[in-house]
Amino acid sequence: MxxxxxxxxxxxxxxxxxxxxxxxxxxxxxxxxxxxxxxxxxxxxxxxxxxxxxxxxxxxxxxxxxxxxxxxxxxxxxxxxxxxxxxxxxxxxxxxxxxTDGYGLEQALAEAFAFSVPKGKIAFIGCGGAAHAAAVWFASRGAAELFLMNRTLATAESLAEKIRREYGTAVHTCALTDTNTLPAFLKRAEVAIQCTSLGLKPEDPPPFDPALLPGTIRVYDTIYKKTPIIRECLRRSIPCANGLAMLLHxxxxxxxxxxxxxxxxxxxxxxxxxxxxxxxx
Ligand SMILES: NC(=O)c1ccc[n+]([C@@H]2O[C@H](COP(=O)([O-])OP(=O)(O)OC[C@H]3O[C@@H](n4cnc5c(N)ncnc54)[C@H](OP(=O)(O)O)[C@@H]3O)[C@@H](O)[C@H]2O)c1
The missing domain is CATH 3.40.50.10860 (Leucine Dehydrogenase, chain A, domain 1)
Structure with a gap:
């Protein structure tokens, strides 16, 4: 059978x-x-x-x-x-x-950047279903700090509250349009995960001004295509990878x-x- x-x-x-x-x-x-x-x-x-x-x-x-x-x-x-x-x-x-999305992303970060989630400082650009799954998994794995940035700030805040309550992790939030806090968060993070659906269509704009990406960051885009964020990383030699390895793992x-x-x-x-x-x- x-x-x-x-x-x-x-x-x-x-x-x-x-x-x-x-x-x-x-x-x-x-x-x-x-x-x-x-x-x-x-x-x-x-x-x-x-x-x-x-x-x-x-x-x-x-x-x-x-x-x-x-x-x-x-x-x-x-x-x-x-x-x-x-x-x-x-x-x-x-x-x-x-x-298993969070596990998949953790393995993908290890492969792409030799990045280790426990004690890590991780920024999420976008806070939909994929980011929820990954941020919760990373908190369960002992991440040191999470930065949640989303178009709809209330969604990021509600996820942050749940994670603090369940795992005691330090979680910070801001809106994608907050051009003061967003670059400050990206400077403090070791890895940024692009989790918005922007970039699926060729005409999509980036979720924020990519010039705000600090040269010190590593960027993982959950989308498999060359999104505007990935293009900016390639142009400025910022280490980056697309979402295929996350799907695999x-x-x-x-x-x-x-x-x-x-x-x-x-x-x-x-x-x-x-x-x-x-x-x-
Ligand atoms: N590689 C993999 O294995 C894997 C697995 C899962 C998902 N993904 C990818 O991850 C991405 C997100 O998936 P999901 O399931 O989390 O989707 P989702 O739940 O629909 O969330 C979409 C996210 O994109 C944001 N967004 C949508 N349009 C926007 C705009 N115009 N400006 C700014 N932000 C915008 C939403 O913000 P609001 O909250 O403000 O609406 C939300 O944070 C998709 O591209 C998907 O392909 C990849």
């Missing part, structure tokens, strides 16, 4: 996860497969009910990482505090949610949660890079 896994989202056709996960799953068990399923928000209840019977696990992407939570039987502490689930394990018909962690075996990370990386190159043509 096939052991089935899936990724759900709306839209989902662009997802690179099936290529990466199938490369790993086929090594683990030739009868395992991973498919992309287009699920709209009002279909989440039906999908999760079917998943109890049909699937061994599934990933969740935009826009369902928060919306799926009420349909689950349990979630990890980090997923609860972040309000974000990207990995669900099905066991005896019960659904257990976890978040969050997927590798999901694989490990589901199969309880070590992920074949290099096999997954080759499959992901090949799928990305094909999609970019």
């Amino acid at each position: 096939m052991i089935k896994f899936a990724v759900i989202g709306d839209p989902i056709a662009h997802s690179l996860s099936p290529a990466m996960q199938n490369a790993a799953l086929k090594l683990w068990n030739p009868d395992a497969e991973y498919i992309a399923v287009h699920v709209k928000t009002d279909e989440l209840r039906n999908f999760t009910e079917c998943a109890r019977r049909e699937l061994a696990g599934f990933n969740i992407t935009v826009p369902h990482k928060g919306a799926v939570i009420p349909f689950l039987d349990g979630i990890s502490k980090e997923a609860r505090v972040a309000g974000s689930v990207n990995t669900v394990t099905v066991e005896s018909g019960r659904l257990y949610g976890d978040t 969050q997927g590798a962690r999901s694989f490990e949660i589901w199969t309880r075996t070590k992920a074949p990370v290099e096999r997954m990386r080759s499959a992901l890079e090949a799928a990305y190159a094909k999609a970019s043509r």
Whole structure:
């Protein structure tokens, strides 16, 4: 019998996860497969009910990482505090949610900059679902200071409050338009994570004036494309990397949660890079 896994989202056709996960799953068990399923928000209840019977696990992407939570039987502490689930394990018909985005980003920062999250000082540009998951994970891993900068200041403040309460981490916030505090935060941080959705479209402006980036920073952009922020870093030789390694490592962690075996990370990386190159043509 096939052991089935899936990724759900709306839209989902662009997802690179099936290529990466199938490369790993086929090594683990030739009868395992991973498919992309287009699920709209009002279909989440039906999908999760079917998943109890049909699937061994599934990933969740935009826009369902928060919306799926009420349909689950349990979630990890980090997923609860972040309000974000990207990995669900099905066991005896019960659904257990976890978040691996923060783990994926931590591994990506280690690869790109030899950066270590425990005791680290990390700035987030943008405070949506991805930043919530990563900031909570970094707090749980013992980051020294977090700087949360967002267009909507109230969102950054509410996340900061939760993190202080749950983990006791020092968290500072400001609006992306605050041209006094933002550069001061970027000078104090060792790494900045670009977490806004700006840069997905070629005509997108940068989320803030990139001239405010200090030469001392390292920049990780969660988007896989050459965003305006990445272009500025390349122009000024500021160390930078795009979001592909984060995608790889969050997927590798999901694989490990589901199969309880070590992920074949290099096999997954080759499959992901090949799928990305094909999609970019
Ligand atoms: N590499 C990976 O594995 C990975 C994983 C997850 C996500 N991502 C990427 O991370 C990015 C964010 O995803 P998400 O799930 O966090 O999305 P999200 O929850 O929709 O959050 C979007 C963020 O972008 C900000 N934003 C949107 N339009 C803006 C504008 N015009 N000016 C300034 N800020 C703006 C939002 O600010 P407000 O709060 O003010 O609306 C919010 O902080 C996406 O580009 C996604 O592709 C990558």
